Amino acid sequence: MFRRLPEALSAARVVRLVVDGEAVEAREGDSLAAALLAAGRVACRTTPVGGAPRAPYCMMGVCFECLVSVDGMGSRQACLVEVREGMRVETQRGARELGR
Amino acid sequence: MRRDEADFAVVGGGLVGTAVAWGLARLGRRVLVLDEGDVAHRASRGNFALVWVQSKGMGMPRYATWTRLSSDSWAGFAAELARETGVDVRFERPGGFSLALGEAELEKRVAQIRRLHNQPEMVVDNGFEVVDRARLDAMLPGLGPEVAGGVYCPFDGHANSLKLLRALNEGLRIAGATCLSSCTVDAIAPVAGGFRIDHRGGVAMAGRVVLAAGIGNARLAPMVGLRAEVRPQRGQVLVTERLQPFLRHPVVTVRQTDEGSVMLGDSQEEAGLDETVGTPVIATIAERATRMFPLLGRANVVRSWAALRVMTKDGFPIYERSAAHPGAFLVTCHSGVTLAAAHALHLAPMLDAGALPADFAPFGARRFDVPATA
Ligand SMILES: Cc1cc2nc3c(=O)[nH]c(=O)nc-3n(C[C@H](O)[C@H](O)[C@H](O)COP(=O)(O)OP(=O)(O)OC[C@H]3O[C@@H](n4cnc5c(N)ncnc54)[C@H](O)[C@@H]3O)c2cc1C
Ligand code: FES
Numbered sequence: 001m002f003r004r005l006p007e008a009l010s011a012a013r014v015v016r017l018v019v020d021g022e023a024v025e026a027r028e029g030d031s032l033a034a035a036l037l038a039a040g041r042v043a044c045r046t047t048p049v050g051g052a053p054r055a056p057y058c059m060m061g062v063c064f065e066c067l068v069s070v071d072g073m074g075s076r077q078a079c080l081v082e083v084r085e086g087m088r089v090e091t092q093r094g095a096r097e098l099g100r
Numbered sequence: 101m102r103r104d105e106a107d108f109a110v111v112g113g114g115l116v117g118t119a120v121a122w123g124l125a126r127l128g129r130r131v132l133v134l135d136e137g138d139v140a141h142r143a144s145r146g147n148f149a150l151v152w153v154q155s156k157g158m159g160m161p162r163y164a165t166w167t168r169l170s171s172d173s174w175a176g177f178a179a180e181l182a183r184e185t186g187v188d189v190r191f192e193r194p195g196g197f198s199l200a201l202g203e204a205e206l207e208k209r210v211a212q213i214r215r216l217h218n219q220p221e222m223v224v225d226n227g228f229e230v231v232d233r234a235r236l237d238a239m240l241p242g243l244g245p246e247v248a249g250g251v252y253c254p255f256d257g258h259a260n261s262l263k264l265l266r267a268l269n270e271g272l273r274i275a276g277a278t279c280l281s282s283c284t285v286d287a288i289a290p291v292a293g294g295f296r297i298d299h300r301g302g303v304a305m306a307g308r309v310v311l312a313a314g315i316g317n318a319r320l321a322p323m324v325g326l327r328a329e330v331r332p333q334r335g336q337v338l339v340t341e342r343l344q345p346f347l348r349h350p351v352v353t354v355r356q357t358d359e360g361s362v363m364l365g366d367s368q369e370e371a372g373l374d375e376t377v378g379t380p381v382i383a384t385i386a387e388r389a390t391r392m393f394p395l396l397g398r399a400n401v402v403r404s405w406a407a408l409r410v411m412t413k414d415g416f417p418i419y420e421r422s423a424a425h426p427g428a429f430l431v432t433c434h435s436g437v438t439l440a441a442a443h444a445l446h447l448a449p450m451l452d453a454g455a456l457p458a459d460f461a462p463f464g465a466r467r468f469d470v471p472a473t474a
Contacts (some may be wrong), residue, residue, distance in 0.1 A: 048360055050341040075341055075400050095342040095360045099242070099395040 002037045019089045026083040033059060033066045036089075037048035044068050045076060048095035067092055074100045102302035104278060106132035108451070109297050109306035111285045111320060115261065115436035116443060117312035118279075119267035123448025126180075132306060133272065134299050136316065137282035141373060143314060143331065144436060146407025148337060149261035149357075150350055151438045154198065154228050154253035160416050162462040164463040167435070169223050170442035171255045171294065177441035179257070184274060187267035189259050190358035196256025197231070197240065198246050199392050206248040210301035213251050234258040241346055244394045250351075258350040260358050261437045268440075268452045285313070288323040288454065290425040295324070308427040310451060314410045317432050325424030327465050330432055332373055332408035335366040336381050338389075339400040341422035347393075354389050354396070362399065364389040366441045368409075377406045409434050412468075419447065419463040421456055429456075430465070 016042050026035035033056035043053035056066035059079045066078040074096035075081035113135030125131045157164025178191035201205035210230050229252045234435040283301040294307040311317050317328035342360035354364050362424050365380045390397040417433035
């Protein structure tokens with residue numbers, strides 16, 4: 001669905017993440033939300049009440065649709081987190097568990 | 101300008117007014133509810149939603165009995181509301197706790213509750229238990245190291261108070277009552293056969309009138325020969341994001357709602373009509389909550405608010421019939437969620453019968469006439 005611009009592809013270094021246990025490639029400087037979209041992992045969570053899938057939406061920190069767990073900390077806004085080598089990301093199913 | 105006629109006019113559409121009004125409507129009375137509208141200071145929209153028994157009644161044992169009766173009536177009340185309106189107000193009574201941070205707090209808390217229960221006129225046994233840390237750990241998850249113990253009462257519970265307000269409004273509509281919003285009452289005049297009520301939307305005639313206007317009662321009561329010395333008392337509340345269920349029992353300042361969010365509360369501040377939220381108070385609320393449940397420190401807070409309680413001088417309710425105009429009643433309390441079942445199922449029939457029973461004397465406003473001694 002989303003494709004990187006050729007300029008962006010050639011310029012930036014590859015950063016490797018682990019998303020739900022699988023290796024995913026991102027580019028240095030990506031926000032985590034952008035990296036997930038670019039990798040085709042569009043649905044990043046499901047809603048607590050209806051269980052409906054959700055994807056990053058505003059990409060600027062206001063809609064809270066992009067919540068994921070980052071390195072064991074739940075409900076992080078993926079659009080406000082920059083990717084790092086080795087980052088462990090988990091999509092969130094329903095409400096967050098306390099302490100995760 | 102509209103004209104309405106009713107058997108009962110209830111002034112105030114908060115939890116107290118709607119519970120009484122619904123109780124009257126289910127007895128077949130023609131009921132008119134007059135409310136100021138969404139501009140109002142309204143405790144019913146900002147409360148903590150506990151149905152709370154354990155701390156109630158120090159200085160007035162009758163209040164402990166009344167509170168317990170309400171708690172015992174709550175399941176039937178919620179079931180009837182669900183049946184009539186389709187709204188599940190999510191009442192649960194798993195038993196509740198108050199927790200002490202440190203030994204000193206625990207001693208104080210236990211002494212208070214013993215004093216409450218050792219009052220000579222205390223006829224009801226509210227089954228409280230002092231719970232030590234080892235037993236607490238079996239009942240509550242992830243307690244912080246400072247939690248020394250707590251007090252448990254099997255009759256404590258909670259509900260969703262916004263759904264309760266909605267269910268009561270829906271129940272009133274279904275029962276054929278008239279609920280008018282943006283109709284602040286300006287004047288009430290006793291006339292032959294009842295009362296004439298002038299409000300912003302028109303005029304109403306009612307055989308009887310029930311004042312349930314929260315802090316608005318102070319202004320209205322003298323119009324029908326009653327006195328309502330009530331003042332606002334601010335309380336602040338924090339709410340977290342929705343979380344997987346982890347806390348089955350409500351704690352007096354921390355409870356997980358039916359929808360998963362965790363409410364942290366609630367302060368008691370004398371601040372007049374000021375409804376603003378202040379960082380020092382909410383910081384204290386958050387700090388105490390995370391000392392009780394350290395993992396809460398990782399949860400995101402999504403909202404905070406302040407709301408105004410309706411307080412009498414001694415903190416107890418006032419239920420009173422006007423001596424000068426016996427069709428007029430005053431109803432006010434500070435725990436309108438807890439007492440909603442009693443108001444709907446027990447108080448409303450008394451108002452319908454036209455008199456309060458003799459054992460309601462302790463709730464009368466005359467108690468304030470006794471000069472306070474040092
Ligand atoms: C922070 C906080 C926490 C609380 N926690 C709990 C709890 O855990 N458990 C519990 O049982 N209780 C709790 N309470 C108390 C509970 O919310 C109140 O007891 C209850 O909501 C009071 O209801 P009420 O109808 O008397 O008042 P309100 O909700 O204040 O309603 C009064 C109504 O009267 C109307 N009114 C006023 N003047 C006029 C007029 N002149 N004409 C027409 N209408 C008028 C207003 O529009 C308003 O709707 C809490 C309160 C607060 C603030
Ligand atoms: S996409 Fe809207 S907050 Fe992240």
